[in-house]
Amino acid sequence: MTHRSFGDRLAAEFAAGRHLCAGIDPHGPLLADWGVGDDAAGAERMGRDVVAAAAGVAACVKPQIAFFERFGSAGFAALERVFEDARAAGLLVVADVKRGDIGSSFAAYGDAWLAPGSPLEADAMTVVAYQGFGTLTSALERVERDGKGLFVLAATSNAEAAEVQQARRADGRSVAAAMVEDATAWNAAHGGEGGVGSVGVVLGATLDLAAFGIDTAERPTGPSLPVLAPGFGHQGARIEAAGAIFGGIGHALLANESRSILNGGPNGLSERIRERAAAVRFALSGEPA
Numbered sequence: 403m404t405h406r407s408f409g410d411r412l413a414a415e416f417a418a419g420r421h422l423c424a425g426i427d428p429h430g431p432l433l434a435d436w437g438v439g440d441d442a443a444g445a446e447r448m449g450r451d452v453v454a455a456a457a458g459v460a461a462c463v464k465p466q467i468a469f470f471e472r473f474g475s476a477g478f479a480a481l482e483r484v485f486e487d488a489r490a491a492g493l494l495v496v497a498d499v500k501r502g503d504i505g506s507s508f509a510a511y512g513d514a515w516l517a518p519g520s521p522l523e524a525d526a527m528t529v530v531a532y533q534g535f536g537t538l539t540s541a542l543e544r545v546e547r548d549g550k551g552l553f554v555l556a557a558t559s560n561a562e563a564a565e566v567q568q569a570r571r572a573d574g575r576s577v578a579a580a581m582v583e584d585a586t587a588w589n590a591a592h593g594g595e596g597g598v599g600s601v602g603v604v605l606g607a608t609l610d611l612a613a614f615g616i617d618t619a620e621r622p623t624g625p626s627l628p629v630l631a632p633g634f635g636h637q638g639a640r641i642e643a644a645g646a647i648f649g650g651i652g653h654a655l656l657a658n659e660s661r662s663i664l665n666g667g668p669n670g671l672s673e674r675i676r677e678r679a680a681a682v683r684f685a686l687s688g689e690p691a
């Protein structure tokens with residue numbers, strides 16, 4: 403069976419003016435604000451409410467798996483139902499799992515989160531390639547074969563990231579820049595000249611990317627690099643600054659917001675998601691919703 407690539411599916415979201423990635427992060431205090439328990443049922447309630455409110459408004463949802471994993475098997479069962487709702491609503495799901503290992507073990511992470519028919523099948527997952535970009539090979543095969551996507555951590559939004567991600571490798575590139583360049587090169591080799599690639603990177607919106615050795619100049623050819631950008635909202639970055647932060651590598655931007663959307667409980671959730679989606683759309687395209 404031939405699958406539509408993840409990059410093509412992202413491109414369709416962007417063409418419809420959807421660039422918001424709505425986070426599903428069931429923090430304990432947020433669940434208390436929502437009037438539900440700090441348990442798997444509470445996390446499921448939040449996740450399914452976000453999916454219902456984000457459908458047709460956001461490009462994707464991004465469940466932060468840690469908040470489900472803390473409830474063990476009940477948390478994973480809850481997550482499966484959130485994924486089912488998202489699939490039924492036609493929403494892309496980016497599983498924020500940040501997995502990485504030696505290649506043979508990493509393959510099993512790909513099986514869990516990307517294999518068609520897996521109980522936890524998502525459209526894309528976040529991955530860590532600090533054991534070498536080559537460890538991603540099995541998941542990159544899934545990208546091609548199954549129409550899946552990857553977001554490789556490159557420059558993360560947290561202040562502690564600089565000590566590792568700004569470090570220079572033996573080839574002279576910073577760790578962060580190498581992730582960006584390797585993902586860009588993979589897309590160019592596998593996705594032709596245009597459109598949106600299926601392998602993206604995570605770049606924090608809170609950062610000065612130049613300090614991470616990342617060149618934000620326009621790429622003259624090749625597919626656009628998907629950029630999953632956390633840091634907007636609660637962490638302080640402003641969507642109005644997206645152009646200045648990402649420059650020529652921000653054409654395929656997914657602006658993530660989690661706590662800024664979830665704060666305030668289920669009442670007003672739809673309005674908050676619509677408001678943030680419209681602000682992101684306006685900032686990135688100049689088009690009102």
Ligand SMILES: O=c1ccn([C@@H]2O[C@H](COP(=O)(O)O)[C@@H](O)[C@H]2O)c(=O)[nH]1
Pocket residue numbers: 425427466498557558559560604605606632633634635636637658659660661662
């Ligand atoms: O560099 C990174 C990578 C991932 N995250 C995740 O994104 C959300 C951000 O949540 P907010 O509430 O909008 O701050 C969360 O799931 C993080 O684990 C990130 O923040 N930075």
